[in-house]
Amino acid sequence: MSVRIKKSFFVPILVTMGLVAGFFREILIAYYFGTSREVEIFRVAFALPSILSESIAVSVVSVLIRNLVPMRRGSFMSGLRQVVWGGGLIATGVTLLGIVSMPAQALLLAPGISGAQRELLVMIGRICWVMSLFVIMALPLRALMSVRGRVWPGASSTFVRSAAFGIVMIALITAAGETAISFAASGAVAGGLAVLVLHALALAPTDRRRIALTFFKRPSLDEMYTIPAAVMSVIVTQLFLSGGRMIDRAVASTMHPGTLAAVEYSYAILMAAAAILATSSNIVLAPKIAKNISRSGMHPNIPRQFKLAIFGICACAVLIGLSLTFLARPVVSCVLERGAFTESDTILTAEILSLHALALGPLVCSLILTQIVILRDMQGYLLGVAVVKFIIKAVALAALLEAGFGAASLPLSLLVAECCMMLSLFGVLARLSHQRCRPV
Structure with missing residues (x-):
């Protein structure tokens, strides 16, 4: 089999592995938590951070790639600064907004969960929002590698995220000798961090240096806010597409x-x-x-x-x-x-x-x-x-x-x-x- 044919199968295999790992994550959650109220709290807490990180990834990367296509040195570095700073602004803004608004999210997305259980939901949700910070921060790196023709890190993101989730959750439960839904939230954060580390390690040394240089020269405000404005339409669209499932969670909680x-x-x-x-x-x-x-x-x-x-x-x-x-x-x-x-x-x-x-x-x-x-x-x-x-x-x-x-x-x-x-x-x-x- 030629190298070209092998490469053509590589990405689909990684995508399939991600689907299998994601489903295996569901099996693990079922094994440890069944249909308990704890797992319902995690489902609600994990929902929006997951939507605003993993679900928008492909569309956001497409938006970021547009700023990286010009390959002349000057225009490329300008586009890279916009992508890195704009991606950082999106990641920070989404995460902070998610953490601060978690009490309102708990009330809106799970009206049937109240009292001490709602307080637990708020805490678990704030942990899960840290996951979204790591995943969104990886998107500029993924866009840069896509422009270079290196798509395997992005294709393997779901697999790495789900595998890290499962490994960390099992390790924490084994070490503690008991199950706690906070261990699932910690697994989610570990999955997000693993995705960011994977993309950072997969970067070519030259591109790693170029990204480091972007931190020394901030783009203008007009340039920096161009990307967040474009990404907002992607986020709004995904929220409406996922809105039905969020309604189901809210109704089912009652x-x-x-x-x-x-x-x-x-x-x-x-x-x-x-x-x-x-x-x-x-x-x-x-x-x-x-x-x-x-x-x-x-x-x-x-x-x-x-x-x-x-x-x-x-x-x-x-x-x-x-x-x-x-x-x-x-x-x-x-x-x-x-x-x-x-x-x-x-x-x-x-x-x-x-x-x-x-x-x-x-x-x-x-x-x-x-x-x-x-x-x-x-x-x-x-x-x-x-x-x-x-x-x-x-x-x-x-x-x-x-x-x-x-x-x-x-x-x-x-x-x-x-x-x-x-x-x-x-x-x-x-x-x-x-x-x-x-x-x-």
Whole structure:
């Protein structure tokens, strides 16, 4: 096998390893904490720091890369200063805001958790925000290496983060001889720090020196605030895209203890299946679609073979989702039922998963269509789609709760929201096609 072929498989292998490690992290959490109130506190505390670090990484790196593309020495160093200082400003600002506003987050995101448990939630949340500081600080380094053609550190970030999380959490629990949710929060911080250290070590010595030089000359205020302003749209879009899940946590916190945890474990299984299908598909299809767009001058029509491939992948996702619906209990039992995760936890989680799985087809389709919109450099449309999805999710959830569906309202409203997002993305692509094909 040639070196080129080996390299083409390297990044997908790292991404897959990250997905596996992330899922293994969920298994560890289930083993040690089951569906206890402690793990529900961690889920809520970990949510926003995770969204504002890991989930926005790819989009933020794309924004940062634009400032690094000019490779003449003077313009490159100017862009590097903007990236390093702008990235630092984002990391510091997001982290400080998260730490200071943690009491308000606890009230808004988990109204069903009160008293001493809310105080614990605030403390765990503040620890988790330190994780986001490290992860966001690594993004400028990741952008610089992407410009250099070295993408493996970014591709391995999820694996390193999840592996460090698990190792540190197990070590602390073993050393203490007891389980405490603060150990999971410490594992999260260790994961963020590991990502930053990985990127720092992976830098070429020349680039490491250039980054050190940026600290001696601060860019102008206009230059420094350009990047945070651009990143804000990415953050707002991601918050709306993830808003439905945050609503689910808030509602589940008011239900019977264990419901929130069961919803999160079900989400983990659903998203693992979606990530494997959508990520593997995007790895294969995205470069080919990008080349087609480049050759055709951003012509909106997607070749028929790509449409058939997308249809086949989505149809496969629907079938897998239906299979999970009928096999939810044995799947949950096989994957999670050990340690603190008991048979009653399996029954509760399986009830949620059997309905969550119905959304797998639309979810995978939405992920693939989102990538196509991004490839066409039409990210601006995603904010509108995200807002629509959030509103529909909230309205559907309220209607289902009012109708008496109880905990089933959470996964059913996800199905409605994902179907609407899929249709919205189809509408965006159809509108672009109509506009660009219209005769001048």
